[in-house]
Amino acid sequence: MEQEKVIVIDFGGQYNQLVARRVRENNVYCEIYSYRTDLSKIKEMNPKGIILTGGPNSVYEEGAATCSRELFELGIPVLGLCYGAQLMMHVLGGKVERAADREYGKTECHTDTSSALFADVHETTTVWMSHFDYISQMADGFREVAHTDNCPVAAAENPEAGLYAIQFHPEVLHSVEGNKMLRNFVRNICGCAGTWKMDSFVETTIKEIRQKVGDGKVLLALSGGVDSSVAAGLLAKAIGKQLTCVFVDHGLLRKNEGDEVEAVFGEKGQFDLNFIRVNAQDRYYAKLAGVTEPEAKRKIIGEEFIRVFEEEAKKIGAVDYLAQGTIYPDVVESGLGGESAVIKSHHNVGGLPDFVDFKEIIEPLRNLFKDEVRNAGLELGIPERLVFRQPFPGPGLGIRIIGEVNAKKVAIVQDADAIYREEVDRAAEEYKKANGQAPSWKPDQYFAALTNMRSVGVMGDERTYDYAVALRAVKTIDFMTAEAADLPFEVLQKVMSRIINEVRGVNRVFYDLTSKPPGTIEME
Ligand code: XMP
8 A cells, every 4th residue: 555645845944844744643654855856756646735835035026946746636635824825826827925923922812723734732822923924815715714913814725625724833842832743734625544653664665675676785884873873774674685884983982882872873783784894993992192282182083983994894895875874964064955955064065075986875764853763773672772873973982081082981982981881871770760750860872982091080099090080961952052961969979989999990970060152962
């Protein structure tokens, strides 16, 4: 049976993936296509519904992103959001004009609950507005079904034609009942059964990979992070031994991490693939000897990775595909996400190794958000430990050891970090058991770092002159700004005492209280 799907047509708005995600949350599969996509291709996909996103243009501007009238005459329900709503009116003969003032922010909206779009929605509901232009005249056949004080047509419908227009953004959480409206559209108006689940994504993607790859060879650089691990799992299930994963252990991983990755993806693991682990610890330590400047360290670690990967790729020879664990936020941040504007360039996208001889790139997770990737990972049976791993920087412990990196310092920071994470996890788990929810202090990222400071202490009756470990724990949503987490003092004390007792070479433990800015999350 064909997978029922809704298509989102991207006009360059910032929230377009969020629209797709909301649709998927209602158990309907959804994909995004540029507004430049041929109408014939859209027809071929046989969607149950089409959603037009917002966008930065004005419909009446020359060269503005547009669509053809026929899109509205396919007999497929269409929902226009913001720019998409204005475009629908404009193309069908209504009028869109620039308002004197921009309407922006949370707004009270009055809805006509006899519209199928607003079934079960309150008559007055808070929505998120962000527009300059407004619909001053609806196209023939439409009636207004929502308005705000400043916006005469906040929503309109022509149910006979299956056309719906919403000026605000139901996809953002500030629109309190927005999800209900999107659900009404996809489930009731488009008639989707809502049987899609993450396991269908996994199944469908496996089929697609098989079809695309045929009997070709695929190469993937596996870091052991969530994204590349889930990509590896999907590819392995799809094409087995046609996949080769190269995992470079640069000796800057957390305690036991290299072995954990090998346990899942190596010969004795649960997947059938070619797994190559390169133990490059000594090479890295040799290159890093005597280097103290943070950027120089990062550069060496990055370049050495390319060198190691290049050597392995040469041994493997030509491949048909190079796979990457790119996920949607990487794509958006790099400005490669269809029509939206560049926000910042990202290390995970672009910069393809030019020494690998391949025909095409495969990015099976390109449309997913992080939590969706994690769900796919669970579906694939990848252990929770790996699936719920915290973010870990590419240069690894290399940027958590201030100053020169060497094997001894790596061992210290690995041991201290393992104790710290174990105690924080244990305390959070106990709290959850007792209170039914995670504690408010549960950090989004937490790790130990090794300062470059040695100081005098006393242990037994002996004088010591050892290193100080710094504990970092932050609360953050986007990792762009962060606050130090207020970990319970007893937890910190226990961590301190265990580190001092169990890790040789450490005689002091500090807790880093710095927020970001002015600090960064990592220390280098
Ligand atoms: P900062 O230290 O910039 O870190 O506040 C923000 C987030 O990014 C992670 N981070 C990196 N991730 N390669 C990565 O893949 C890197 O070079 C890198 N540097 C920092 C950091 O762990 C935090 O989550």
